[in-house]
Amino acid sequence: xxxxxxxxxxxxxxxxxxxxxxxxxxxxxxxxxxxxxxxxxxxxxxxxxxxxxxxxxxxxxxxxxxxxxxxxxxxxxxxxxxxxxxxxxxxxxxxxxxxxxxxxxxxxxxxxxxxxxxxxxxx
Numbered sequence: 534x535x536x537x538x539x540x541x542x543x544x545x546x547x548x549x550x551x552x553x554x555x556x557x558x559x560x561x562x563x564x565x566x567x568x569x570x571x572x573x574x575x576x577x578x579x580x581x582x583x584x585x586x587x588x589x590x591x592x593x594x595x596x597x598x599x600x601x602x603x604x605x606x607x608x609x610x611x612x613x614x615x616x617x618x619x620x621x622x623x624x625x626x627x628x629x630x631x632x633x634x635x636x637x638x639x640x641x642x643x644x645x646x647x648x649x650x651x652x653x654x655x656x
Contacts, residue, residue, distance in 0.1 A: 535559045536566035536594065537583040537610070542633070546581055549637035550644060563589025567597050574602050578648045579628070581640070584611035584618055592621050599626060606651040608643055610635070 535546045535557055543559045550557045558573075560566035563586050570577065580598060584591035595607055606628040611618050615630045628647035631640060 534580045538586040553641040562586045563594035579606040606647040
């Protein structure tokens with residue numbers, strides 16, 4: 534699941550992840566992302582989550598995701614630096630951080646690593 538209010542980021546992320554073999558659903562903000570997760574949460578291995586969005590922020594959305602799907606891998610993305618972003622999230626909240634702008638290859642690698650790590654933690 535790709536959750537980002539920037540249409541360009543959603544498009545690039547969606548295309549890049551699909552090209553790498555992921556099945557992708559995109560949401561334009563945290564509220565839409567949560568609606569998707571409430572209906573189809575078991576279908577997802579990971580979420581690419583923007584930190585700064587209208588309606589529900591990345592932190593609020595992350596907290597709701599953790600309540601519904603505690604094991605779901607969340608990769609946070611932001612124009613903020615990793616230390617700035619990490620200060621707003623607990624150590625177990627996110628599986629990775631991707632600073633904007635990012636390359637498609639970096640995105641794919643980060644999502645693959647996050648899914649793999651979460652799968653190993655579940656064993």
